[in-house]
Amino acid sequence: MRTAPPAELVARLRSAGCVFAEEEAALLVETAENEAQLAELSNRRTGGEPLEQVLGWVAFDGLRLRLRPGVFVPRQRTTFLVQTAAALAPRRGVVADVCCGVGAVAAALAARRPDLDLFATDLDPVAVAVARENLPDQVGTGCGDLLTAVPLSWRGQLGVVVANTPYVPSAEISGLPPEAREHEPLATLDGGADGLDLQRRLAQQAPGWLAPGGRVLTEIAAAQTDAAVTAFAAAGFDARVRISAEWGSGVLVAQLSE
Structure with a gap:
């Protein structure tokens, strides 16, 4: 059973304008290997970087595709x-x-x-x-x-x-x-x-x-x-x-x- 993401992180994301703050927080927690990396990823996302570039992947037509910062995110x-x-x-x-x-x-x-x-x-x-x-x-x-x-x-x-x-x-x-x-x-x-x-x-x-x-x-x-x-x-x-x-x-x- 997936643990709920930290409420503080959800609140930060919501304050930054992330509509799906709970879902994004869960993905960030899942991706980060430790607390330091979670802080880095969270700062990038609240700073306005696309979620998919922060995570390093995007879900598209049933596939998980790799991304890098500064590239176009498939819609x-x-x-x-x-x-x-x-x-x-x-x-x-x-x-x-x-x-x-x-x-x-x-x-x-x-x-x-x-x-x-x-x-x-x-x-x-x-x-x-x-x-x-x-x-x-x-x-x-x-x-x-x-x-x-x-x-x-x-x-x-x-x-x-x-x-x-x-x-x-x-x-x-x-x-x-x-x-x-x-x-x-x-x-x-x-x-x-x-x-x-x-x-x-x-x-x-x-x-x-x-x-x-x-x-x-x-x-x-x-x-x-x-x-x-x-x-x-x-x-x-x-x-x-x-x-x-x-x-x-x-x-x-x-x-x-x-």
Whole structure:
């Protein structure tokens, strides 16, 4: 039977604005090896650092994934992107996860669809190093801009390109929770004026990498539906957006027009 976390710690976390103070306190106690480490972890959390970075891991789609300070923390809503990709990827298909961060999407896809041939890329070498720790040996990784880090031998072979690109409009960054804007790299959040800068570049890059019938799947906000569809249509895609009421997120599904 789990012992209740110290009331003083719960009170500190609650005063710092932690909504789930009891649950967070229990996780901190479970993670710390001694009182000194518990004090260190607690101070980091009450100082505003994301809980997942303090713990060194995040729960995502049934997996426990490693994290480091200063990297993007996978959001639970991205589970809808994983679900959509798992449903649409062809049997024994070749899939590239770009803007992979710590490898959350690729790791979840590897667990859900072990038949897939997966490769994960990110521009940040620190994120790629963490992804390498989270991914099965058979999943390749590369460091580079979008699809440029995918092996050239995969060109024209991709059944799916899946991407959780930054998509927060620049003017809205200041409204994000402090733990995000102060502790996660700006490049993982800021998507440009309307949030779709990387989406547009991916739409232009992807056609040369896709196999016939291949798709690009990206996470977007519901308010970006029209602009995202227009961006991919301009690159020759037939695009639709799926909205999940369960997860509160959207996924653009773009397939090259026949």
